[in-house]
Amino acid sequence: MTSRFFVENDFRSGTVSFSGPEFHHMVRVTRHQVGDTVRLFDGTGKEADAELTFVTRHAATLNVSKIETVPEETGPRLSIAIPLPKVSRAGWLIEKAVELGVANIIPIKTARSVVDPRSTKLDTLRQNIIAASKQCGRSRLMTISPVVEWSNLLKKECAGMGIVVAHPGGASFTEALVKESLAEAATNAKSKKATSTPEIVAVIGPEGGFTVEEINQAVSEGARLVSLGPRLLRVETAATMMASVFIAAQLSD
């Protein structure tokens, strides 16, 4: 695959200049030279070929051509609601979520979650999203919502979505269960006259688990409790597994 580089701002046909981390990656790490063609993307679906025309010690100039808009994915969407773990483990989670096509991460605050994502952490995670999107060929960046409190997640943020809460002892999280939740979400969306694609949100608890009150509240708001098997998974493993089962359900359609 042609090397891909991220352009923060809107780009047009003509020339574009690179400096900073993307310049470093293009010229120092992947050692592109004048005459090479690379692929540019802006994270909103716009992509283009570009030829490297000029390189100095700190910047590169490219000639942009063949701009195209990659069609938006139309299938069901998956969001993951999760208390973000510490930055090294959150970085791993973000990388896998981007590769597995997760649309959005919703950081949640629960009774037992401890780490509140600071803006520096969110900046690092955004860099992780860009790096993973470059690597896996994704055109639209996965988003990270602002932090949401537990009851707002259930009542507002995820209204109209199929909510599946990972909790030991729940029903097995299978492809069939994903399909049922999507069908339910589609019916909800219709009754609300929404035109959006069906979406499910996979909710994962903190290392200390959910409280009994949080689980009761989830059930009374119509969420399904789901088991991820007999072993206790770390939060990032639980998220990766749920995204994988979600993909498997789409592939088996």
Ligand code: SAM
């Ligand atoms: N001591 C906690 C408990 O008993 O709930 C363990 C929490 S676990 C490390 C963190 C979160 O991952 C859980 O709240 C749950 O959402 C999810 N999780 C991990 N393993 C799971 C499993 N086997 N089945 C369902 N959810 C699981």
